[in-house]
Amino acid sequence: DRRDFSSSRPSPVVPATGRSINSSPKSILIVNKLRTQPVIMAIDAFLEHVHSTYPGVRVFHEDRPDIPHGAEVWTGAHSQPIDLVVTLGGDGTILHASSLFSAGAVPPVLSFSMGTLGFLLPFHMDDFAKALESVYRGKATILNRMRLACTFYNPELVKIGKDNDDWQVMNEVALHRGSSPHLNTIDIFVDGQHLTEAVSDGLIVSTPTGSTAYSLSAGGPIVHPSLSALVLTPICPRSLSFRPLVFPASSVITLRIGDRSRSPAGVSMDGRTSHILNPGESVNIQASPYPVPCINRSSIAEEPQNVEGAGPGKEDDWVRDINNLLQYNATFRSKALLRHSRT
Amino acid sequence: DRRDFSSSRPSPVVPATGRSINSSPKSILIVNKLRTQPVIMAIDAFLEHVHSTYPGVRVFHEDRPDIPHGAEVWTGAHSQPIDLVVTLGGDGTILHASSLFSAGAVPPVLSFSMGTLGFLLPFHMDDFAKALESVYRGKATILNRMRLACTFYNPELVKIGKDNDDWQVMNEVALHRGSSPHLNTIDIFVDGQHLTEAVSDGLIVSTPTGSTAYSLSAGGPIVHPSLSALVLTPICPRSLSFRPLVFPASSVITLRIGDRSRSPAGVSMDGRTSHILNPGESVNIQASPYPVPCINRSSIAEEPQNVEGAGPGKEDDWVRDINNLLQYNATFRSKALLRHSRT
Amino acid sequence: DRRDFSSSRPSPVVPATGRSINSSPKSILIVNKLRTQPVIMAIDAFLEHVHSTYPGVRVFHEDRPDIPHGAEVWTGAHSQPIDLVVTLGGDGTILHASSLFSAGAVPPVLSFSMGTLGFLLPFHMDDFAKALESVYRGKATILNRMRLACTFYNPELVKIGKDNDDWQVMNEVALHRGSSPHLNTIDIFVDGQHLTEAVSDGLIVSTPTGSTAYSLSAGGPIVHPSLSALVLTPICPRSLSFRPLVFPASSVITLRIGDRSRSPAGVSMDGRTSHILNPGESVNIQASPYPVPCINRSSIAEEPQNVEGAGPGKEDDWVRDINNLLQYNATFRSKALLRHSRT
Amino acid sequence: DRRDFSSSRPSPVVPATGRSINSSPKSILIVNKLRTQPVIMAIDAFLEHVHSTYPGVRVFHEDRPDIPHGAEVWTGAHSQPIDLVVTLGGDGTILHASSLFSAGAVPPVLSFSMGTLGFLLPFHMDDFAKALESVYRGKATILNRMRLACTFYNPELVKIGKDNDDWQVMNEVALHRGSSPHLNTIDIFVDGQHLTEAVSDGLIVSTPTGSTAYSLSAGGPIVHPSLSALVLTPICPRSLSFRPLVFPASSVITLRIGDRSRSPAGVSMDGRTSHILNPGESVNIQASPYPVPCINRSSIAEEPQNVEGAGPGKEDDWVRDINNLLQYNATFRSKALLRHSRT
Ligand SMILES: NC(=O)C1=CN([C@@H]2O[C@H](COP(=O)(O)OP(=O)(O)OC[C@H]3O[C@@H](n4cnc5c(N)ncnc54)[C@H](O)[C@@H]3O)[C@@H](O)[C@H]2O)C=CC1
Ligand SMILES: NC(=O)C1=CN([C@@H]2O[C@H](COP(=O)(O)OP(=O)(O)OC[C@H]3O[C@@H](n4cnc5c(N)ncnc54)[C@H](O)[C@@H]3O)[C@@H](O)[C@H]2O)C=CC1
Ligand SMILES: NC(=O)C1=CN([C@@H]2O[C@H](COP(=O)(O)OP(=O)(O)OC[C@H]3O[C@@H](n4cnc5c(N)ncnc54)[C@H](O)[C@@H]3O)[C@@H](O)[C@H]2O)C=CC1
Ligand SMILES: NC(=O)C1=CN([C@@H]2O[C@H](COP(=O)(O)OP(=O)(O)OC[C@H]3O[C@@H](n4cnc5c(N)ncnc54)[C@H](O)[C@@H]3O)[C@@H](O)[C@H]2O)C=CC1
Structure with a gap:
């Protein structure tokens, strides 16, 4: 009865796909x-x-x-439990x-776009x-989208911040030299073992969800969100x-700013800037026990598609998204130049 | 109580790390x-x-x-079961x-190099x-290195070859135009759903083990071998x-040669050329239930390393290999040019 | 009065842009x-x-x-000089x-597409x-599109083929292992100086024109066709x-198949397969004195575009093509997913 | 008798290699x-x-x-002409x-390293x-290393800064979002023609010299410094x-910050931070008439190398540097793992 591919350490990894949400949200x-x-x-x-x-349902x-009129003020998860999150935007x-x-x-999160659909907007x-x-x-x-939990340490390995001050990210943690003109030097450890010293603009540790965000722009692979994995992508590394x-x-x-790094590193969590890490300071990143349960688009599919090989309910939103993304495919000629206006 | 990331389909995915081999090989x-x-x-x-x-142990x-003198002839797994494989080379x-x-x-496989060590040569x-x-x-x-099982189909979806003719690969299946001057067109399906049409020199479906082989040369990511995953890497795709x-x-x-593909695709399995797939023919690739149990280098470590954060026995061969690979790291300057002979 | 950036060797480099073709083609x-x-x-x-x-004009x-009816048979440039080439396709x-x-x-070459326009199809x-x-x-x-001249040598450096057997390519010379399962080893020399030993699927030496063809698929940069340059792009190199x-x-x-290369290399010239180069054999590649004078699309522009900053006649076909190619730009989201069908 | 590949615009492009410096520096x-x-x-x-x-030579x-003792104070090129620059570092x-x-x-610049040699340190x-x-x-x-001249404009296209306030860079001009969490949007024009809108972390316009600096880390090609060319390399672009x-x-x-760009762009010139460009502001970048004449390492070569195919004096520092850089070549296996310590 093993749950993940690893060691004795209790694993926070949760199943990526659940069948359905039973309770009716109050x-x-x-x-x-x-x-x-x-939006209004x-x-x-x-x-x-x-x-x-x-x-009877409270909003x-x-x-x-x-x-908005008709909605009550929400002051946090501790004071008022929520059965369903609805996002617009x-x-x-x-x-x-x-x-x-x-x-x-x-x-569970039900996400609505106001216009174009997207990877996170079914x-x-x-x-x-x-x-x-x-x-x-x-x-x-639902698709349980994995999150990352981050803890920050000072050079003496004392935790920075309060105890329940953990950060959870859905896309990525990015360390970047920011507006410093100089490259920074970051030591990378995996399960405590030294992997390498990176001299670069910065580093991204991304979830599979985040693999189509910043990590992709920096050259990372596209990872299916139902895979439980961490992606480490360097940003403009000196090393080829x-x-x-x-x-x-x-x-x-573990990412630790090198003692002789010429720059500190600004930390971005899902695109929000937070700390600055100075030489000697570090951040620990690992899978969080709390994923984001996202409701699939296929939930409202009229009837099961009988696509060959894919059973009912197997229709995968993500594959459809990637299909769209890769439409840019085939020879770019037939796509890009088709629209050429004739002279 | 299944916890993996898939559907109702019985999953061949096996735990990647086992603790030890108990039996004494005969x-x-x-x-x-x-x-x-x-070698002799x-x-x-x-x-x-x-x-x-x-x-009493038979070789x-x-x-x-x-x-070699002192060894008996082996005529296959069906006739003579083997408790331990020893490779040299x-x-x-x-x-x-x-x-x-x-x-x-x-x-279980115990692999010896004759000179330089390597990813597969602990x-x-x-x-x-x-x-x-x-x-x-x-x-x-041991590290259970995942393999891929492949089945080939003709355009009418009739299996090509005999029933127990399945192929198992440890690195990758690669489809390539070979010596044909023209690009080929391959339709890619994931769980029966169309992902994209690839116009390229070819495609690689690799295991994590194979991610440091051909897939890496073609631009793929480096994947830890204890992750259960498939990597799909295009070879010189026209699409940017x-x-x-x-x-x-x-x-x-599923990779299917497009009906109007200008080239067929030669199939390479772990570097051995096998079939040619013509337009309309296809190959199904999925994780095999039979991984290769590779004995770890850390098996013979004198005593537990007390690397901070890594418990006993946690020392990871692969991280050490990648560390060596990435030594080329830091500014290439400090590495590459250090050896410059002075004029 | 030096024309190029080089040495004493007489340079074949020609100006990339000429003003016009004066003669009226006969x-x-x-x-x-x-x-x-x-097409018919x-x-x-x-x-x-x-x-x-x-x-009076002969076709x-x-x-x-x-x-086709109304056309005369052409038996080669030596027998019948041509003033204008018209291509369809x-x-x-x-x-x-x-x-x-x-x-x-x-x-001069006037190129017509039968459908989609393209980089070479104004x-x-x-x-x-x-x-x-x-x-x-x-x-x-016209835009003088540079070509490459290639000469092949046996291991004793004796030219292979007859004297006027030179090859001229407009896109590229590509060396590739073809259907051999093994990587090949190619020594690269620049002006006789050893640059590196490449272990890879092959190598491409491309003109700027060819930089949007095979070289681009293999990861090469996009080079403006009015630049006089050679692009060397490796195909799936083992070296990162x-x-x-x-x-x-x-x-x-100079590309020379290494003496211990595990594979020979097939040579493709603008997509046509020609020789096989065996270990020890080599090819010399340099700019040809004979570019292809291609007639620009802007030749038939009704009137000068008053694009801000670009004087009359400065309208550049290539920039327009690249613009189309890069349309895939901005966030892929806004492009790729716009077309998402709603469920 | 024009030498470059361009239009009627007077060209600042200078020959990249000169034979020697005649005057004896005073x-x-x-x-x-x-x-x-x-250093002292x-x-x-x-x-x-x-x-x-x-x-009689003044320092x-x-x-x-x-x-340093024995040196006179230098207060700028206008007050005291210099015949030779000597750099240490x-x-x-x-x-x-x-x-x-x-x-x-x-x-002319004579550059000395204090330790490792390098691309700019012969x-x-x-x-x-x-x-x-x-x-x-x-x-x-000498090798005339091309520089870029930059001029900045406000949204009304009025030049920012004083007239002789032009910037000259030897490596690159880089625009970057810096510590802003958001991507910026930059419109790119070539000779006044719109090329594309880039949504990215930023853009690099580099000289061939700078092609082995930041541009290389961002994925750009390696360009021989005797080629007269500009390299445009995107930094983490959203567009694939x-x-x-x-x-x-x-x-x-011309790089112009888009009117609706979510971030401004910090400008770095050869690694020194200068302006911030806000939406609507722009920078014009073109080859400078003032290259940096760098003295070649081959200047002190004892005698002409008789490398096959390369005439006397043809020995190219840069090829040697790249050769060192690409040493990391062949299979990384044979390099990286050679040093593996045995257990
Ligand atoms: N150079 C780059 O590509 C950069 C990307 N980002 C990304 O922006 C994210 C923050 O997003 P916003 O607050 O909307 O900022 P934003 O408004 O700057 O948008 C960033 C873009 O990324 C897209 N995006 C966000 N998450 C995505 C995902 N998981 N898969 C595919 N596309 C995704 C958004 O739709 C938007 O187009 C960060 O988590 C980071 O991943 C942030 C900085 C630079
Ligand atoms: N352009 C490329 O990089 C190509 C790579 N290959 C690889 O060669 C493999 C076959 O290997 P050999 O029979 O030894 O042929 P080979 O003698 O042609 O060697 C290929 C190279 O790949 C290395 N290699 C093999 N598996 C590896 C792994 N899992 N991780 C890191 N390096 C690995 C080998 O040590 C050797 O250096 C194929 O499975 C394929 O992955 C095959 C063709 C082209
Ligand atoms: N993996 C790849 O990208 C491969 C590309 N090729 C390219 O195909 C060329 C031969 O072309 P065809 O005879 O038409 O064979 P083809 O019918 O196989 O077409 C190759 C594709 O390349 C396009 N193409 C050709 N020259 C181009 C250029 N200068 N810029 C942009 N696109 C260009 C064609 O329009 C077509 O889409 C070769 O010179 C080589 O560059 C050849 C083999 C593999
Ligand atoms: N992610 C990256 O790769 C970044 C690179 N840079 C580069 O740093 C340069 C400034 O250099 P420093 O003042 O020394 O800052 P620095 O001390 O931060 O050094 C940057 C590194 O680039 C090397 N370098 C500089 N010019 C080079 C060239 N033309 N070819 C090869 N390597 C070169 C230097 O030797 C040093 O290793 C900038 O012009 C920019 O090109 C700046 C920021 C980020």
């Missing part, structure tokens, strides 16, 4: 970053729909001046929702009624042989 | 490709050592004209040993007595957006 | 590879147009069974036209009358530090 | 950044040697508190020397007497199809 948290007219209108419509269709919103909105639950478990806002219905009818399936590395999710990666 | 198979003087002498010394130190060798020798057990389970031949002793004292730990992809080991990847 | 060579219905019809229309609009065609058709003039100077077939008119009115401007290199057009690159 | 400028004990001692020895061997030093020291002559022509300090002698005997040959581009040195590249 409390919903709406998360939005933008407050544009379309969409939230109003959503609230009205919930109140009329699912009476919450972060405590902000612009809290871009990928950054989900990243923000994840950050609201950085101390522990995350409720549903279009226009479909919210259908999506909600599939949740309440127990038909929603430093290639992206993929580790089991049971690995602990 | 039959040993020696595998070597080269028959140079040092090493085999003679090995045979003498086994016969004198472990009386076998492939049926070749040059079968380069990485290619282990790949060959793997191919000798392509129908089923592989016995031991130096000079250490054979010590390594053997650690096996017989039950101290050997086709990046290497990493899938869970539970995925089934 | 003999036109039609080049086509395909003989599909649209287009050729017929072209021939009719030439005969009626430019009486030639390669000596093939399917020579894809990029391969221009490469073929180039190969018809491998012994010496190439007449004009759409529907515009042939306008394009031809601009030539006869002396308004056509082997990056594409760009040399002045005055360089002579 | 004034020498010493440039050093570090003031470590070995080396400067003292150098000064003593010059004063005793070349009486200058930048006006700093630590001006790393590559950064030469970049600094270049910056001291950013308004106009640069005197001579070891121990050889200074020999190197100096070759200069005074008229035997020094954005590859490094190489332009003729006659091109003018």
